[in-house]
Amino acid sequence: MLIFIKKLTVQYSEEDHALLALDRVDLTLTPGRITALVGESGSGKTTLGKAIMGLLPDNAKVQGEILLGQDNLLDFDEVRMNPVRWATTAMVFQNGAANLNPVHRLKDQVAEPLIQRGTPKKQALEQARNRLTAMGLAPELANRYPHELSGGQVQRGLLAMGLILDPPVLILDEPTAALDAVTKSFIAQVIQDCRTQNKSVLLITHDLDLAGALADEIAVLYLGQVMEYLPGRHLLDRPAHPYTLALARAFPAMDAVRDLGGIRGDAFYRMVHAHAADNGHTHVHTHVAAPDAFHQGGHAPPEGCLFQPRCTQAIPACALGSVAMEITPDGDHRLRCIRGGIAKILAFRQVAKSYGPVTALHPTNLTLMAGEVFCLVGETGSGKTTLAMIAAGAVIPDRGTRTFQGRDMDEWMKKDAASLAPCIGIIYQNPAESVSHRLTVFEIVAEPLRIHNTVTDEAELTDRVRSALSDVRLSCAPEFLKRYPHELNMGAIQRVCLARALVHEPDLLVADEPTSALDPSVQAKVLKMLLNLQIEKGLTLLFVTHNIGLARKVADRIGVMSEGRIIEAGPAARIIHHPDHEYTRTLIRSAQGLSRPLPAGSL
Amino acid sequence: MHLDARKRILTDPWFLTGAALLGLLVCLAAVGPVLVPWDPHDISFIPLDPPSARHWLGINDGGMDIFAELLSGLRNTLVFGVTAAFAGLVLGSVIGLFAAWKGGWADQVLMRLADIVLAIPSVMILILLAAFLRPPPWVLALTLAALTWPTTARGIRAQALTLKHRLHIQAARHMGGSARYIIFRHLMPELFPLYLINFAAKLRMAVFMEASLAFLGLFDPSLKSLGLMISFALKFYYMDIWINWLVPPVLLLSLLIMGTTFVTISLENVFDPRLKTAL
């Protein structure tokens, strides 16, 4: 049974305002396909499910269409809706046991829809028992009351209840939340069976692993608006929208190797309310309620992309005008992003570099996406520092083109080198050597600002330096600002370097072995801080290291270099767990440490 | 008290009506002696005299001023009610808090005791006591308190137990707060809504009991009481005097119970419905 949801808008009216739960959502449920709806809590996922069932509370104002055949379900009153419920559209709600009536036996609740539709009681109970058995519940469990069942048994019971009338449309709201792995995989199997039985399945979940593995199509919901439609298999590997990427990065997948990253800022809710405007008229508008007032009067901008305040690649244009849904060039995704999804910040085409007779870098292609951490891994002399410095604009390649922020980098450097440098920050391998010993901490961090004459006012200069230092968790006390590098330990100096690299708020940070000169304990602290900064500031990070063990903790993607070539590049999880290249395997094995015996002939 | 709850309570028409009624009646009882110059026990007037400018509600069969009797009765009823409710509340709160804080066997013993006391029908004990010992009203009020503490103790205990495990109270303990400090600074203030609800509910019950038992003739007949007035006035139902003799105490008693009912129901609605305690 096909269900077309068109421009579905749901508002919950409160006393003097309304909450916008869903905003013009389009979704199609197709027989034999699993459609998943993902997003953070409060994104409106459950509201959509309830809207299809006609179970929204009385204070909900609904617009749009939910088409089931020729009928718009939103036009149905209770009397017309009742026969549709459970027979055509059934729903398995979240929160397990609370969904079962505590004073009735499980089998009675499962059989109830049958009995109320005229099946003789005995026959209905027989069917209910069969359903429950098919869900892996022993017959004696059917006689129990809900409080006598475990969480997994309740969820199986709820599924049996949902399927008892064999409905062509099944809505599942968080079917695997708080379940053990065994029950979870059983339920995943049941959902897949529904697809083979040609049911239309709507899977509402924030378990991206489940959604990615099961769904044919996924809609990513943010504050009631669909941000991206994408094929399920792309969810964790190739998200196109910055929000999808952020969700994927925050999800604790089994094979994720990088540490979890949050999404900066907080999502609140969208309010529709009216109050007097400056010109004396009352004006009704929608906005995102948020704690920090990034708009006058505590209002977030009413226009523009919803995710923009939390997006790490937002540009001023993102805050203007509404954003339409557009199809990506590859045709797989549909996106709501004026930047066309996650932006390319840096692109190399056939870039090469030689020093005399020595080829440091063979012609290489490389693309860096905004907000990602890309690790270049390889042994000394593999050309990774050369590549990093070319990316940083510090080395001019012999051949090829490099594009930064959509502009040709070489041309940019020729015309206006001074405006490019502040966009890229660099941290070097040896911190002690990368700072002048004659300068104080303050002077070191202020140096880029003075060089580019960014700030003329001395007071503002001090502010910028202080905020850069506090970003890297260093003291801003006057005594500390007057210290010299030799008075500091290595970790502190590297953090001063980081503050210096960040003082211009660059888009790209190139870090060449930033922690190799540090003790492991200091290294861990600096890396943690670097990753936090990366999430908060949305930096793109090109991280060069010889240590693949380190790379797997920080990288979204890894590129393995050997003899001036990138021999393999891809999502960190794939490179670590399923390396294609023999050299990568060797790197991983050797990184596993000396304590483990190496297989014969591996070195 | 949570600010939001306070705002909701102060804008709830039921609460406002109830509080206004109670306030009015308490004022009336307090300024009674100023309002009426006559002593309620003065029997020197003309029996069954109809209302006049000097005697607003007339004179009863015994030659006493009905209005003076009425205000005196209201005062006695209120004093009985407040004494019983307050004593019951204090007893219940202390026992409930102690049981929750101590836990273990002290908790077990106190709660089983509460089960037993709760099972005893309090009217019956009061009737026995009143019939045999003829004690003064305050003894009966305290007896009533001694029989009705378990409802409060249970409510307070249950709430205190959940509070005890809340993080901010755990944190206060980890910071080294003494038991005394935590009970007085954290637990007791947070239980404030419960005190209010319990006090209002107990006041309602005590006033009702006093009026009923006085009507049945169980209280000292020389003490004025609304219930006793109704009982006497009913004997003269065949005369028109019921308008100024029977109706006023009936009305006053109804307003008093209504006031406490409104306040109780409103408080129960505003605060978590699960906090609801038995009457």
Next chain:
Amino acid sequence: MHSFARHTCLTPVLAYLAAVLVLAFLSHSLPRMLPGDFITAMYGSSDVTLTEQQEAVLRTHYQDDSGFMAFLGRLLRLDWGYSHAFLAPVSALFFDALPWTLLLMGTAHLLSSLLGFVLGVEAAWRRGTCMEKAGVGIMTVLEGIPELCSGALLLLVFALHLGWFPAAGAQTAYADHTFVQQVTDLLHHLALPLTTLILAYFPGNFLLARAGMVMVMKSPFVLIARAKGLPPVRVRYAHAARNALLPLVTRFGLRFAFMITGALVVETLFSYPGLGTLLFNAIAMRDLPLIQGIVLAASIMVLGINLVLEYVYTLLDPRVAHAS
């Protein structure tokens, strides 16, 4: 209250047994605690004049030193003493009055519980409508009027001034009636006290049922029941109201002591020949053995009813039944 019924079935039984013992002990020892010659003190101011022989019987009754156990034994043998005001054994007087109280109280509770529950459930279902708001408002006001007041007014208006209903008694004495006439006569006498009690009990039941139902209606399982496309009546009663019934039953037990007070008042007001009126007369005439007998027997009955309610609760809530 849930915790009340939640512990094992044995605990409430023990609590009630203990309560009976406390009551019995109190009524056994109270007369003995009185200083001096309490028979003279008590009966000196009463309307009963005792012969010397009667006084001697009373004295032996109260100064019987055979102990508490013997007292309990007499209690069980229905030997509750002799009423000198009515010149009859206390137990005989008690069992004469009991049926009338059962008729009045039983009908009042049955009607007010049924009506209160059904209307409360329906009101909660129609939450927010004008009808519901008006209903809750009226019930809250009615809940604030004690039996004493509503009864006095009903008596005054409908019995004494309009004369539609009898002002006293449970039946017309010495009348030679057919069966139908007799029933009509009984109902005619029952009408006013019954109305007073229903006015007293119904609002409380209504408000409780409504509040319970409003809470239950927020439960996910009610939403599921609707999602299953069940007929609205089934959602309302088989799923929601079935659960709203639970707090109602426990609260009923707790409000019982409160209710007896009202019943005493109402019987006295309408001179209905039940236990309340008997007790009132006994108090007026300071007939101690009678007061003692009624109080003890009535208390035991109240405790018995509470015990039955505990059992009913375990039937209604499988979570309690299976906990033990």
